[in-house]
Amino acid sequence: xxxxxxxxxxxxxxxxxxxxxxxxxxxxxxxxxxxxxxxxxxxxxxxxxxxxxxxxxxxxxxxxxxxxxxxxxxxxxxxxxxxxxxxxxxxxxxxxxxxxxxxxxxxxxxxxxxxxxxxxxxxxxxxxxxxxxxxxxxxxxxxxxxxxxxxxxxxxxxxxxxxxxxxxxxxxxxxxxxxxxxxxxxxxxxxxxxxxxxxxxxxxxxxxxxxxxxxxxxxxxxxxxxxxxxxxxxxxxxxxxxxxxxxxxxxxxxxxxxxxxxxxxxxxxxxxxxxxxxxxxx
Numbered sequence: 001x002x003x004x005x006x007x008x009x010x011x012x013x014x015x016x017x018x019x020x021x022x023x024x025x026x027x028x029x030x031x032x033x034x035x036x037x038x039x040x041x042x043x044x045x046x047x048x049x050x051x052x053x054x055x056x057x058x059x060x061x062x063x064x065x066x067x068x069x070x071x072x073x074x075x076x077x078x079x080x081x082x083x084x085x086x087x088x089x090x091x092x093x094x095x096x097x098x099x100x101x102x103x104x105x106x107x108x109x110x111x112x113x114x115x116x117x118x119x120x121x122x123x124x125x126x127x128x129x130x131x132x133x134x135x136x137x138x139x140x141x142x143x144x145x146x147x148x149x150x151x152x153x154x155x156x157x158x159x160x161x162x163x164x165x166x167x168x169x170x171x172x173x174x175x176x177x178x179x180x181x182x183x184x185x186x187x188x189x190x191x192x193x194x195x196x197x198x199x200x201x202x203x204x205x206x207x208x209x210x211x212x213x214x215x216x217x218x219x220x221x222x223x224x225x226x227x228x229x230x231x232x233x234x235x236x237x238x239x240x241x242x243x244x245x246x247x248x249x250x251x252x253x254x255x256x257x258x259x260x261x262x263x264x265x266x267x268x269x270x271x272x273x274x275x276x277x278x279x280x281x282x
Contacts, residue, residue, distance in 0.1 A: 004064070005036035006106075006113075006171075007092045009083030011043045011076050015097040016050040018216065022099030023058050023065075029103045030064060035110070040065045041083045042097075044270065046073035052270050059272065069270035077184065077191025082262050085181055092177065096168035098216040101125075105211040109171050112207070119205030120176065120195070122162070123169035125213035162208060165192055169211055176204060182254035183246050190233035194246075197237065201246055 008026065012019050019042070030038045044051050044067055058065050068082055080094050091113055095101055101123060109121045170192070172180070179198055186194050199206055240246065 004039040007087035007089030011079035043079040044069040066272040075187035078187040123167040
């Protein structure tokens with residue numbers, strides 16, 4: 001296996017039904033695309049269904065796929081941090097296991113990557129719905145109100161305007177890797193706000209790139225419970241920012257501490273044999 005240019009990180013919690021079809025499309029994309037070398041890291045985030053078993057056939061068939069299993073469910077943010085720690089690519093892409101964003105939307109990012117881009121590219125969703133995922137006008141109104149309120153508070157914290165921070169399709173250059181591992185504090189859905197905040201503090205380039213996004217049935221997001229949690233997280237991030245906890249100092253010590261946390265939670269019996277302890281990695 002050649003050294004990957006792009007690491008694709010997929011967090012998965014109880015995704016035995018939705019993940020295989022997305023992995024099929026990713027494998028087909030990689031095998032029919034010759035411009036870059038790839039690796040795929042599936043982070044099995046303490047799943048209680050057959051997520052691990054559903055991935056095993058892919059491990060036997062494709063040497064560019066690895067799985068990292070966690071002993072318990074830690075949240076999407078922690079799963080992404082884990083995948084980032086074990087990634088080997090010049091660029092790290094994370095994408096959701098439901099395949100809401102087709103993997104060929106990565107082509108929209110490659111325009112920048114071919115020019116040795118340094119920074120972070122974030123997907124801006126062009127939302128598509130089918131008959132199975134269409135929602136009524138009341139639910140749409142509630143979601144729109146929640147999004148606009150969240151966006152206003154979020155942009156005050158980030159000190160700049162983003163149209164869409166919660167799209168689960170983002171890619172960043174490896175020079176951000178150690179900072180994200182060391183400084184990311186949120187383990188749930190709000191981790192993406194932190195990554196953007198850290199990149200902003202580091203004065204890294206951040207671009208929004210429009211991508212297609214298809215609503216998928218089977219979402220695990222609770223619109224009420226998770227919205228309340230995300231609003232709480234925003235204020236927690238603001239408090240941490242005021243305490244200067246995102247300052248890029250003592251990075252090596254912080255990174256070592258976070259990597260130790262990751263190692264403690266990994267289920268090595270249900271992880272790839274080629275998994276390496278990341279403490280001595282860049």
